[in-house]
Amino acid sequence: xxxxxxxxxxxxxxxxxxxxxxxxxxxxxxxxxxxxxxxxxxxxxxxxxxxxxxxxxxxxxxxxxxxxxxxxxxxxxxxxxxxxxxxxxxxxxxxxxxxxxxxxxxxxxxxxxxxxxxxxxxxxxxxxxxxxxxxxxxxxxxxxxxxxxxxxxxxxxxxxxxxxxxxxxxxxxxxxxxxxxxxxxxxxxxxxxxxxxxxxxxxxxxxxxxxxxxxxxxxxxxxxxxxxxxxxxxxxxxxxxxxxxxxxx
Numbered sequence: 001x002x003x004x005x006x007x008x009x010x011x012x013x014x015x016x017x018x019x020x021x022x023x024x025x026x027x028x029x030x031x032x033x034x035x036x037x038x039x040x041x042x043x044x045x046x047x048x049x050x051x052x053x054x055x056x057x058x059x060x061x062x063x064x065x066x067x068x069x070x071x072x073x074x075x076x077x078x079x080x081x082x083x084x085x086x087x088x089x090x091x092x093x094x095x096x097x098x099x100x101x102x103x104x105x106x107x108x109x110x111x112x113x114x115x116x117x118x119x120x121x122x123x124x125x126x127x128x129x130x131x132x133x134x135x136x137x138x139x140x141x142x143x144x145x146x147x148x149x150x151x152x153x154x155x156x157x158x159x160x161x162x163x164x165x166x167x168x169x170x171x172x173x174x175x176x177x178x179x180x181x182x183x184x185x186x187x188x189x190x191x192x193x194x195x196x197x198x199x200x201x202x203x204x205x206x207x208x209x210x211x212x213x214x215x216x217x218x219x220x221x222x223x224x225x226x227x228x229x230x231x232x233x234x235x236x237x238x239x240x241x242x243x244x245x246x247x248x249x
Contacts, residue, residue, distance in 0.1 A: 006046050006054070006056070006146050007146060009044055009045050009046040009056065010033070010034070010037045010039055010043070010045050010046065011045065011046040011047070011048065011143035011144065011146065012026055012030050012033065012045060012046070012047050012048075012067075012069065012143065013026075013030075013047075013048055013049070013050065013139045013140075013142065013143050014026070014047050014048065014049040014050075014053070014055075015027075015049075017049070018049045018051055018053045019047055019048070019049040019053035019054065019055040019071060019074050020053075020055075020071065020074060021055075021071055021072060021073075021074055022070075022071060023060060023068055023069065023070045023071070024047070024068070024069055024071065025066050025067070025068050026066065026067050026068075026069065027065065027066060028064075028065050028066075030067045031062060031063070031064065031065065031066065031067050034059065034062055034067050035062075039059055039062075040059070041059055041060065041061070041062065042058055042059060043058065043059050044056060044057070044058055045057065045058070045059060045069060046143075046146065047069060047071060048142055048143055048146070048147070048148065050139065050142055050148075050149060050150035051149065051150070052076050052077045052078065052079065052148045052149055053074060053075075053076055053077075053148070054074070054075050054076075054077065054146070054148055055071040055073060055074040055075075056071070056072070056073045057069050057070045057071035057072050057073070058070050058072070076148075077148035077149070079108070079149050080106050080108075080149070080238075080241075081189035081190075081191075081241045082108040082167065082170070082189050082190035082191065083106070083107055083108050083189070083190070083191045083193065083234060083237055083238065083241070084107070084108050084109045084110075084111070084166070084167070084190060084191070084192045084193070085102055085107050085109065085110045085111065085151075085193050085195065085230055085234065086111050086113050086162050086192065086193070086194040086195065087102075087110060087111070087112055087113065087195050087226065087227075087230055088112070088113060088115050088117075088118050088195060088196060088197035088198075088226050089112045089113065089114050089115070089118040089121070089124050089125060089126050089156060089197075090118060090121050090124060090125065090197055090198065090226060091121060091123075091124065091125070092123060092124065092125035092130065092133075094225065094226070094227045095112065095125040095130075095134065095227070096125070096133065096134060096137050097227055098110075098226070098227035098230050098231065099134045099137050099138055099141075099151075100137050100138065100140070100141040101141070101227070101230075101231045102151060102230060102231065102234055103137075103138045103141040103142055103145070103147065103150065103151055104141050104144075104145040104147065105231065105234045105235055105238055106147060106149070106234075106238060107151040107234060108149075108151060108152065108190070109151050109152035109153070109154060110134075110138075110151045110152070110153060111153075111154045111155075111156075111157060111162055112125070112126065112131075112156045112157075113156070113157055113158070113159055113162050113194075114126075114156065114157070114158050114159070115159060115196055115197040115201065115202075115205060116197075116202045116204075116205060117196075117197040117198065117199045117200070117202065118197045121197070121198075126156050127156070131153060131155075131156070134153060135150075135153055138150055138151060138153070159205055159208060159209075160208070163208065163209075163212045166192055166212070167190045167192075169188070169190065170188050170189055170190035170191055170192065171187040171188050171189075171190075171191045171192070171215075172191075172192045172194075172209075172212065172213050172214040172215065173187075173191065173192065173193050173194070173214065173215055173216075173217050173233065173237075174194040174196070174201065174206070174209045174214040174215070174216050174217070175193070175194065175195050175196065175216075175217060175218070175219060175229050175230075175233055176196065176200065176201055176206065176216040176217070176218065177200065177218055177223070178216055178218070179215070179216030179217040179218045180215075180216070180217055180218065181217070181218055181220070182217040182218060182219055182233065182236055183236075186240070186244060187237055187240045187241060187244070189241060191237050191241070192214070193230070193233050193234060193237065194209060194214060195226050195229055195230045195233070196226065197226060198225070198226060217233075219232055219233065
């Protein structure tokens with residue numbers, strides 16, 4: 001099925017198992033979604049699994065606690081060039097919005113980092129229960145955007161730990177007002193984008209980033225909120241990678 005056709009269908013997340021040609025049973029959240037959309041038995045729907053699988057099928061049965069969907073067509077999509085986000089532990093609602101939009105833009109991973117200035121934020125989004133909320137928001141965004149892959153969601157981390165866990169090679173960018181203007185210059189995957197907290201990245205943190213081969217880049221003269229900066233930088237990098245693939249292809 002073409003992407004334009006998929007966009008007209010109500011969407012669901014398949015749960016923990018990859019999409020395959022079979023009948024799957026989804027729980028109460030899916031039932032609620034179907035009832036809100038007033039989807040009848042036999043209606044065509046879209047199902048995503050977050051690991052590259054996208055399927056279409058028909059609603060077979062709906063009860064109070066379960067909906068059964070018979071999937072008859074499946075496509076699998078390879079993962080795009082890697083782009084990893086290091087975002088600040090910050091205001092909860094703004095972190096959730098950031099996670100949602102980064103999912104729509106195809107982030108490979110999204111990791112919350114405890115920067116120095118993150119410690120003064122209250123209430124802030126951190127811990128296992130908040131990560132569950134982030135994952136739920138990502139799943140909803142994945143279905144809405146008809147995207148094939150969920151971002152990986154590692155545990156919250158200190159900057160030291162986050163840097164130690166990064167993949168080797170590629171392009172490393174730290175968003176900072178002192179950096180050179182970001183543009184569509186050549187970038188090489190895996191790309192890492194480090195986004196600091198409100199108030200900026202402190203000098204000792206910038207030193208750690210530079211020692212880890214990060215290049216500081218700026219998104220312009222205006223002071224941006226972290227979530228705006230993360231989404232803008234991710235969109236620019238995705239565009240640069242797509243342009244590079246087209247040129248090399």
